Amino acid sequence: MEAIWFILIGLAAGWLAGRLITGGGSSVIGYIIVGVFGSVIGGVLFDVLGVSTGSGVLGKLTVATVGAITFLLLLHVIKKP
Template identity: 50%
Template structure:
């Protein structure tokens, strides 16, 4: 059940990050993949900074920030 919540939060975070980072999105499936990978990245980055989130909203914020960082990195690599 935790895996299902992780995937759903990742998908929502990918969509949200795609809306925040305008221009040259990755499409629906790409945003979903970016969101799931961004959720992992966000958890890693927040752990390095010593920041802990709780609940659904905290997880969504963490995953969205991770997805935004991932999109910025992908745009930098594309250039």
């Protein structure tokens, strides 16, 4: 059941990041990939900064969305000619 929540939160975070940052994916699989990578990046980022968002779904979604936005911005920097 935990894996299903992880995927659903990743999907929502990827979709939100894709709406805020262009090039964030255009399919369900794309949103899930961006969101899952964002969850990992956000978790590390929040841990390094010592920021706590709580343990609820909203906190996890916040961390994943911030991480997904960071991931997309890094991709833009890397892909920039």
